[in-house]
Amino acid sequence: MKVGVVIFPDSNSDVDALNALAVAGVEPVKLWHESPDLQGVSAVILPGGFAYGDYIRAGVIARFSPVMRGVSAFAAEGGLVLGICNGFQVLAESRLVPGALLRNRSLRFACKLVDIKPERLDSPFTRAATGKPLHIPIAHGEGCYYADEATLDELEANGQVLFRYVRTDGAPALDPDEPANPNGSLRAIAGVCNAARNVAGLMPHPERMSETILGSDDGMQLIRSLVISAAERAAAAGPAIVGGTR
Amino acid sequence: MSDFRYAVNVLPKPGILDPQGRAVELSLPHLNVTTVSRVRVGRRVELTVTAASEAEALAVVDALAKEMLSNPLIETYAIALLEATSSAVSTGGLSAAGSTRS
Numbered sequence: 001m002k003v004g005v006v007i008f009p010d011s012n013s014d015v016d017a018l019n020a021l022a023v024a025g026v027e028p029v030k031l032w033h034e035s036p037d038l039q040g041v042s043a044v045i046l047p048g049g050f051a052y053g054d055y056i057r058a059g060v061i062a063r064f065s066p067v068m069r070g071v072s073a074f075a076a077e078g079g080l081v082l083g084i085c086n087g088f089q090v091l092a093e094s095r096l097v098p099g100a101l102l103r104n105r106s107l108r109f110a111c112k113l114v115d116i117k118p119e120r121l122d123s124p125f126t127r128a129a130t131g132k133p134l135h136i137p138i139a140h141g142e143g144c145y146y147a148d149e150a151t152l153d154e155l156e157a158n159g160q161v162l163f164r165y166v167r168t169d170g171a172p173a174l175d176p177d178e179p180a181n182p183n184g185s186l187r188a189i190a191g192v193c194n195a196a197r198n199v200a201g202l203m204p205h206p207e208r209m210s211e212t213i214l215g216s217d218d219g220m221q222l223i224r225s226l227v228i229s230a231a232e233r234a235a236a237a238g239p240a241i242v243g244g245t246r
Numbered sequence: 247m248s249d250f251r252y253a254v255n256v257l258p259k260p261g262i263l264d265p266q267g268r269a270v271e272l273s274l275p276h277l278n279v280t281t282v283s284r285v286r287v288g289r290r291v292e293l294t295v296t297a298a299s300e301a302e303a304l305a306v307v308d309a310l311a312k313e314m315l316s317n318p319l320i321e322t323y324a325i326a327l328l329e330a331t332s333s334a335v336s337t338g339g340l341s342a343a344g345s346t347r348s
Contacts, residue, residue: 056289060314093317100319107265144263146320184263 001234003227004031004041006071006087008062013048013084013207020210021045023220024227033062036070043080043230044071046087048139048205058101058142059089068094080124080230081199082222085140088191088201096199097192098155099147105176105184109141114182116163116190116204117170123162123193124229125200129221133166136209136219138182143203145185145192152187163191163202250295250303251329256316257288291315292328300330 003026005017014030021028029041033051038044052061062068068090075081075096083091091097104110115133118126147155155161164172165181165188172188173180181188183203191202206219258264266287274282293310297303307325316323 056315057317060317064314100317102263102320103265105263105265107269146262148319184265 001231002027002029002041003043004029005045006031006067008033008051011047011049016207017045017047020207020223023210024223026227033065033067036066038070042234046083046090048085059093062090063094075199078198082226083201091201097194097201101142102144102146103142104144110182111139114138115166117166119161123197125225128225134218136204138204143183145189160193162193164188165190247296247333249331252307253326254291254311254315256321256323257286259322262320
């Protein structure tokens with residue numbers, strides 16, 4: 001089974017994502033930003049970085065790239081798309097997930113390890129998670145999750161909040177100024193998904209914690225979740241899609 | 247055809263956290279400035295649209311402002327016409343500055 005990683009100009013976590021997929025036992029495929037052809041992959045990762053220099057706003061220029069036409073069509077058909085860090089910003093700007101990522105409340109680029117907790121374990125992106133907090137890195141200047149109050153309420157009601165920043169005791173870091181909330185995100189939101197639950201984005205980097213030699217393999221809980229869900233979808237789609245020959 | 251020069255001014259929506267504006271505001275005491283408040287930091291984009299009419303040009307810049315130059319979830323924008331120049335007869339400087347739309 002193939003899982004794609006989009007490469008935009010200034011993507012910088014694409015190699016980490018490709019490696020994490022290889023560790024998970026699937027064939028990683030590079031998807032160049034200038035082509036809308038997704039090469040028959042069963043899921044897509046939009047990796048971290050600074051696509052198109054993050055000019056205007058992080059993610060907005062990437063939104064209009066040819067590959068995003070392919071990704072949007074894939075998502076509309078129920079295809080699984082995971083945006084990590086800059087990839088989350090691209091998905092938000094593309095309106096494929098709700099909300100926006102603002103400049104960090106501290107105004108500082110935040111590069112450190114944080115704790116996030118999966119809010120639910122029945123999503124395609126968290127099904128292989130233990131439910132305990134994950135200790136994984138962030139590296140971003142614009143990660144402050146924002147949506148208006150009505151949208152936030154709706155996300156909570158629909159179970160679309162996938163991850164929250166948590167304190168060491170596991171409680172959500174709801175105060176936007178507390179240290180465990182690294183960027184001032186409203187309701188401590190670190191990751192969300194769309195209403196159909198096939199498109200998700202998060203600011204932290206699971207792909208950078210994919211092997212114990214890197215310090216931890218906490219992130220593999222999420223990469224494995226994606227791979228299991230993609231394999232299920234590929235199997236359900238039947239041999240025509242899996243074989244890719246007809 | 248004419249060339250229409252526009253400025254698109256983008257600002258964070260009222261009530262949206264604007265850490266850049268806050269940082270500017272917090273630095274004001276260092277300048278011994280005590281009379282300035284409510285600082286908001288946005289961005290200004292200037293561009294030229296070639297079109298048959300001002301209405302046509304405005305439609306182009308409005309769509310661009312909505313789709314790319316601003317994010318309607320978090321920002322507002324205002325469009326100002328800076329200059330209109332006939333491409334055929336380059337007289338230059340036919341100005342309608344100050345016209346805004348948001």
